[in-house]
């Protein structure tokens with residue numbers, strides 16, 4: 001695990017600035033949720049932590065190391081997306097092994113890591129299936145398995161549950177949280193769903209139009225919202 005420091009980060013696409021100086025401190029092992037309306041800059045910020053977008057100004061440090069110029073593959077992070085993009089022609093096992101194979105990990109290491117992830121996620125019986133033979137929840141677990149096998153210092157989630165039905169979403173929230181507590185991996189989790197933020201986060205970052213409105217534990221935001229935006233956003237139904 002590692003801390004993540006986001007220091008006065010700005011992002012422009014062409015002449016349009018979409019993040020206007022965002023600062024967030026994330027401690028080792030903390031589960032932080034970035035929440036805010038569609039278009040407020042959550043995914044852009046997450047992609048900058050991952051190294052998939054350049055930082056226009058400011059800096060991001062992971063485990064105390066400034067990573068502005070570090071390519072994604074050297075950042076020791078793993079990202080789970082909304083459309084988990086499993087490879088349809090590969091089995092569950094091969095989907096989970098893929099990044100380790102790319103990194104030329106030894107065969108025994110790959111087998112051990114895939115086995116460990118499968119045990120953690122309850123996928124042992126499904127390793128030879130193809131994605132089309134899995135339920136939505138099982139596919140989501142495989143997507144998490146692909147992240148776990150790499151033993152990253154930081155997990156990044158971008159709305160990983162938004163394609164699931166309501167019941168499964170509630171179940172997967174609990175599963176992700178349980179998994180994170182077991183592995184104690186520092187996690188940044190993006191959602192536009194207030195309930196998800198309130199039930200999952202150690203600490204919530206409320207974003208609006210490219211800036212941070214308030215940062216704090218769920219109860220603090222609920223009891224003492226910094227302004228009307230936070231009060232309205234946290235207080236309103238999903």
Ligand code: ADP
Nearest residue numbers: 013014018036037038039040041042043044045
């Ligand atoms: P969120 O994830 O909170 O919905 P995004 O980070 O996706 O928001 O987008 C923030 C803003 O940046 C939006 O106005 C979006 O249109 C813009 N944006 C995101 N990616 C690009 C891009 N590659 N080129 C231009 N504008 C972008």
Ligand code: MG
Nearest residue numbers: 039042043044
């Ligand atoms: Mg987004």
